[in-house]
Amino acid sequence: MSHKTQVNGTVNGQSTWHRYLFTGSVIMLCLWVLVPIYLLLVNTFSAPEAVSAFPKKAFPDINTESVEFFIKYSGVAQALWSSIKVATVTMILSISLGAPAGYALSRFDFTGKETFRVLVLMTRAFPLPLLALPLAVMYIKVGLDDSVLGLALVHTMLALPFAVLITYSLFSGIPIELEEAAWTLGCNRLQAFVKVIFPLVLPGIAASAIFAFVISWNEVFAAAVLTIEHRTLPAFLLQGLGNAPLHLKFAGGAVLVLPALLFIFLVRKYLFSMWGIANR
Amino acid sequence: MAEINIKQVAKQFGGTHALHSIDLTIADQEFLVLLGASGCGKTTLLRIVAGLETATSGEVWIGGHRVDKLAPRDRGIAMVFQNYAVFPHLTVYENIAFGLRMAKLPQAEVDKRVNRTADLMHIENLLSRYSGQLSGGQRQRVAVARALATEPAVLLMDEPLSNLDALLRMEMRAELKTVLAESKTTTIYVTHDQVEAMSMADRIAIVNEGRIVQAASAVEVYRNPAEHFVGSFIGNPPMNFLDATALGDGWWDVAGTRIKGPSVKQNKLQFGIRPEDISVHSPKTSNPQDSPSATIRVLEPLGSHLLASCKVDNQMLRVVLDSDASVKAGDPLHWSPVADRIRWFDPATALAIL
Numbered sequence: 047m048s049h050k051t052q053v054n055g056t057v058n059g060q061s062t063w064h065r066y067l068f069t070g071s072v073i074m075l076c077l078w079v080l081v082p083i084y085l086l087l088v089n090t091f092s093a094p095e096a097v098s099a100f101p102k103k104a105f106p107d108i109n110t111e112s113v114e115f116f117i118k119y120s121g122v123a124q125a126l127w128s129s130i131k132v133a134t135v136t137m138i139l140s141i142s143l144g145a146p147a148g149y150a151l152s153r154f155d156f157t158g159k160e161t162f163r164v165l166v167l168m169t170r171a172f173p174l175p176l177l178a179l180p181l182a183v184m185y186i187k188v189g190l191d192d193s194v195l196g197l198a199l200v201h202t203m204l205a206l207p208f209a210v211l212i213t214y215s216l217f218s219g220i221p222i223e224l225e226e227a228a229w230t231l232g233c234n235r236l237q238a239f240v241k242v243i244f245p246l247v248l249p250g251i252a253a254s255a256i257f258a259f260v261i262s263w264n265e266v267f268a269a270a271v272l273t274i275e276h277r278t279l280p281a282f283l284l285q286g287l288g289n290a291p292l293h294l295k296f297a298g299g300a301v302l303v304l305p306a307l308l309f310i311f312l313v314r315k316y317l318f319s320m321w322g323i324a325n326r
Numbered sequence: 327m328a329e330i331n332i333k334q335v336a337k338q339f340g341g342t343h344a345l346h347s348i349d350l351t352i353a354d355q356e357f358l359v360l361l362g363a364s365g366c367g368k369t370t371l372l373r374i375v376a377g378l379e380t381a382t383s384g385e386v387w388i389g390g391h392r393v394d395k396l397a398p399r400d401r402g403i404a405m406v407f408q409n410y411a412v413f414p415h416l417t418v419y420e421n422i423a424f425g426l427r428m429a430k431l432p433q434a435e436v437d438k439r440v441n442r443t444a445d446l447m448h449i450e451n452l453l454s455r456y457s458g459q460l461s462g463g464q465r466q467r468v469a470v471a472r473a474l475a476t477e478p479a480v481l482l483m484d485e486p487l488s489n490l491d492a493l494l495r496m497e498m499r500a501e502l503k504t505v506l507a508e509s510k511t512t513t514i515y516v517t518h519d520q521v522e523a524m525s526m527a528d529r530i531a532i533v534n535e536g537r538i539v540q541a542a543s544a545v546e547v548y549r550n551p552a553e554h555f556v557g558s559f560i561g562n563p564p565m566n567f568l569d570a571t572a573l574g575d576g577w578w579d580v581a582g583t584r585i586k587g588p589s590v591k592q593n594k595l596q597f598g599i600r601p602e603d604i605s606v607h608s609p610k611t612s613n614p615q616d617s618p619s620a621t622i623r624v625l626e627p628l629g630s631h632l633l634a635s636c637k638v639d640n641q642m643l644r645v646v647l648d649s650d651a652s653v654k655a656g657d658p659l660h661w662s663p664v665a666d667r668i669r670w671f672d673p674a675t676a677l678a679i680l
Contacts, residue, residue: 221409221411223407227407230482231425231428232476233399234399237428
């Protein structure tokens, strides 16, 4: 009896210790992500002279001077427009190429399927700087340099692996019997897809599209190397705000980070499912 | 209104043979059940008829047309799946109407047919619901209604009741049988549940390891198993098998008793008898020479009868006793087989000897 109690005690002690460690790690990670975002927001909406002040007030008086100045700053509007164009083209290309690949991975058995899945991920391991210069040279040769399409192609390359894997998990979540039932009820493959599968995966496809949009929105290296006139917002900020006062840097940072954060928050459920984490 | 002909259909997955050259004809309006353990190939055969799986070789004919090269939608079939496969984004009405809309029927006709099949399956009050708002039994009714609404020549059902609980399954079994008898379609129904098979089928085709070992009526497969496997698979408890040694002139020694059997050349046969085809005698009246003795090991009171598992000659023998028989474990049991219910099997081929 006493022996048994002791065993239980050890197990409980261990799990308590584990729980402390786990909770501690979670808190650390949250702080690591949230503190910079908090400082970014606070400084963005502080008066320019309050930016370097310390300690900070927890809830600063809202002052939109920096933001207003930033938005009127010449070139920002154009860069924003370029960003939206590039990200939209990236989104369309990623989904129209990635969704069929995801469908094929989930529905068909073909030689090299597992290798293909790994390779899709491996493309993310390929360093972009290594690719950027040869790409710039080639773009100049074929006339794609400094163009929306050219940059969108590079961003599609970055976003495509995610589009493939997210849509793969989406299609895998839909029982094949639904499709088979549609075939026996008079559909060909395409009709079954359009009438049954597509309506069911639409929310997930939208999420995957938004994710591709965000990847393009956040990408700075290729944008800086491949564009001059048609700079996207991150590349423009990298160039234009390098020597700008601190409060403007914060404003620019916030404009970049907030849409991305918002979008990722909207599609978080699908990003989790991509890695097999249950959605709760 | 179609006869189905399956001609030498075989299927291989990689190196394994899922089906070995199946030949089977299903008559117009017949209700045929493919019965077998899981993994025996029965679902593969059904999916080949549906066109969801391609046969490695062989032909499938439906209503006089060769269909094995056609897409599922061109075969004149409808199918009910084990997991129902009710479209979750459509209402029950639209689910049932799905096949009719694909066939481009006018709205009035769609309406008429949906309402009729919904009435038939008793789901007329669920028409505006979605699949997520239905119970398993209701979903199964929707799936059947959806298949019947297209008025298919052939209805294929893949273990449609196996996800339902026992009571509901019994209720649906009887209901399906009535509905399908009225609908006049030719039906192939796959199940691993022998009670379901026997209660519903016009004819049962028993599938074992990719072969159809017997295709006959429920009574026939029960009374006259074509193979050892059929006897041991059909019936709960299954048929008893005891070793028999030749004594010459068609007499056989079964557990120390002389029993008249077939006159064949073999030295060894297997003697088969159903547990309920055994009569039990009181020790006083019986002569040990013609009534072998067994020892009762386990008694299972099953309400309608008492099932005794006995040892005879180190072999298992199950006997169905009257539920108020006064016996206990360890008692000797004097038994004899009902003569015209004895079946004999060749141990080498496992086939029945007629």
